[in-house]
Amino acid sequence: MIARRQTRQVTLTGASGSVKVGGDAPISVQSMTITKTADVEGTLAQIYALAAAGADIVRCTCNEPEAAEGLAAIVPRSPVPIVADIHFQYKLALAALDAGVACLRLNPGNIRKPAQIKLVAEEAKARGVPIRIGVNAGSLDPEMYTKYGSATPEALVESAQRELAYFEEVDFHDVKISVKASNVPLMIEAYRALAEVTDHPLHLGVTEAGPPPAGLVKATAGIATLLAEGIGDTIRYSLTADPVEEARAGRQLLEAMGLRTRKTVDLIACPSCGRAEVDVIRVAKEAEAALADRKLPIQVAVMGCVVNGPGEARTADLGIAAGNGKGHLFVKGQMIRVVPEADMVAALVEEAERLVAEGAEARIAAADVGAVEEAERDRQVLLAEQGDDPNAVGQRVELIRKELT
Ligand code: SF4
Numbered sequence: 013m014i015a016r017r018q019t020r021q022v023t024l025t026g027a028s029g030s031v032k033v034g035g036d037a038p039i040s041v042q043s044m045t046i047t048k049t050a051d052v053e054g055t056l057a058q059i060y061a062l063a064a065a066g067a068d069i070v071r072c073t074c075n076e077p078e079a080a081e082g083l084a085a086i087v088p089r090s091p092v093p094i095v096a097d098i099h100f101q102y103k104l105a106l107a108a109l110d111a112g113v114a115c116l117r118l119n120p121g122n123i124r125k126p127a128q129i130k131l132v133a134e135e136a137k138a139r140g141v142p143i144r145i146g147v148n149a150g151s152l153d154p155e156m157y158t159k160y161g162s163a164t165p166e167a168l169v170e171s172a173q174r175e176l177a178y179f180e181e182v183d184f185h186d187v188k189i190s191v192k193a194s195n196v197p198l199m200i201e202a203y204r205a206l207a208e209v210t211d212h213p214l215h216l217g218v219t220e221a222g223p224p225p226a227g228l229v230k231a232t233a234g235i236a237t238l239l240a241e242g243i244g245d246t247i248r249y250s251l252t253a254d255p256v257e258e259a260r261a262g263r264q265l266l267e268a269m270g271l272r273t274r275k276t277v278d279l280i281a282c283p284s285c286g287r288a289e290v291d292v293i294r295v296a297k298e299a300e301a302a303l304a305d306r307k308l309p310i311q312v313a314v315m316g317c318v319v320n321g322p323g324e325a326r327t328a329d330l331g332i333a334a335g336n337g338k339g340h341l342f343v344k345g346q347m348i349r350v351v352p353e354a355d356m357v358a359a360l361v362e363e364a365e366r367l368v369a370e371g372a373e374a375r376i377a378a379a380d381v382g383a384v385e386e387a388e389r390d391r392q393v394l395l396a397e398q399g400d401d402p403n404a405v406g407q408r409v410e411l412i413r414k415e416l417t
Contacts, residue, residue, distance in 0.1 A: 034213025066263025288316030
């Protein structure tokens with residue numbers, strides 16, 4: 013179990029409910045739309061897709077007056093609270109507040125006049141709207157660059173603290189903070205240092221992580237390291253990809269780390285080997301795509317052979333193993349059905365839905381009586397064809413022994 017750092021709590025109030033960040037609230041997943049915010053229907057379609065993929069909060073840019081007007085139409089129809097992303101123009105922050113957004117993100121690196129910052133904070137306070145201080149190594153306050161010589165962890169933290177001090181001058185405390193960098197060690201050090209000096213909730217992210225898979229690896233390295241240390245109250249993957257991938261990745265990370273209750277399928281698959289009776293990579297990808305957005309909180313296994321698959325994946329809620337031109341479906345390691353190989357993925361999806369609706373005992377009780385025998389027959393056929401060592405382990409062991417004697 014990961015012990016989370018104690019933080020204050022802020023509340024983002026949206027049209028269809030509120031999301032709490034910090035304190036004992038579940039760690040939330042954020043993503044950002046890549047549409048023009050002025051395109052209300054296009055942006056809303058993306059927000060719905062993000063929410064379906066696991067985003068609890070969505071940020072939209074508010075970079076022009078038309079974007080602020082778009083937010084006024086988007087906010088009341090959004091399924092999740094909307095954050096307005098503000099750079100350079102404090103007046104757009106005020107306009108976004110008028111549009112009814114649930115939260116603002118201000119970049120201290122490019123809105124620097126104290127009077128403007130305090131005015132925005134006062135207006136946010138009057139409306140009960142929190143603000144994220146979004147420090148970014150790439151757009152750090154020039155004064156911090158001058159003082160520290162580069163975007164060091166100390167420079168990022170001091171920039172956040174300065175902004176926080178302006179907010180405190182006007183008695184505004186509903187604040188989340190981020191200190192993002194694209195350099196993973198820098199980002200980790202900055203958040204660790206920040207966590208030492210503030211109890212405000214922290215929004216984690218590796219900025220400009222890039223396209224997957226490298227972007228996913230970088231973002232996960234930074235975010236997961238901090239989460240494992242108990243640091244972080246809300247997260248965002250910044251990927252050069254469809255933002256739905258960001259939302260899915262965020263959700264999957266939190267579920268994998270036991271920080272959120274599982275809502276989606278945990279797909280496991282064998283790595284394939286000499287015994288594989290099917291293209292495991294293709295079937296696993298097809299199954300992953302077919303199950304991705306279904307709210308099925310179970311573990312599903314795709315296994316390459318019926319000889320070892322059901323046994324290796326016996327702890328999965330549901331699995332399918334290939335063999336002798338067929339797919340062998342099993343629940344908690346027990347055979348329940350045999351389907352033609354071409355129907356493997358469709359049958360897996362259907363069975364996953366039924367398993368969640370009816371429960372494992374009911375599905376095992378409803379098993380096809382011949383399935384167990386058929387699976388065993390197929391297993392024996394494969395063992396007869398391939399022997400018990402299709403990966404030539406015995407030959408390799410012999411070779412090793414010869415080398416070492
Ligand atoms: S033995 Fe079967 S289930 Fe195990 S890795 Fe090989 S193909 Fe996959």
